[in-house]
Amino acid sequence: MQIIRKTMKIRLTKKRQEILNVLKKHHGTLSAKAIHEQLLDIDLATVYRSLDLFVKEGLIAQVPLGGDETQYEYQVRPHHHAVCTDCSKVIHFEVPDKDIKKLLGLKDFDIEKIEMTVKGSCGH
Ligand SMILES: [Zn+2]
Structure with a gap:
């Protein structure tokens, strides 16, 4: 599989960095709510907005698992x-x-x- 490394266009604020780190450390999928539970000082709307942005930038994947909550994942390799x-x-x-x-x-x-x-x- 060809891996295209994109240059990051978004500015990683401290909050965004924290959100991304939760996903990087988790090694699996997480919902926005589950991320918010680990970062209670960041409001849920910000978590959703950041995740949307990360997906658009190709930093994380939105994983269609079919549950109630949209799942997000930091994928070292696409799978x-x-x-x-x-x-x-x-x-x-x-x-x-x-x-x-x-x-x-x-x-x-x-x-x-x-x-x-x-x-x-x-x-x-
Ligand atoms: Zn996965």
Whole structure:
């Protein structure tokens, strides 16, 4: 997978840096509310606004897990997710984009991004 390193256009204020650090340390997905719980001095609206900005800048990913709360994740490498519908456990897995593209066989379509969320049961 080609990794494009973008130059950061946004100014990382202290608050934004703190929000980003919570996600970096977590190694998984978090909702805005869960981040806010760790940073109570930063109001929830600011957390939401910062997360939106980070997603637009490609610093973090908005992960479509299908729950009530939008999930955000700092991804060292882009990857996909499998969610257990019984216990909500999330498994993070990688599949090369080229393999998925081959399988999809979409002609005359320029794929920019592939996000996969697989649902099932982990059996525990
Ligand atoms: Zn993940």
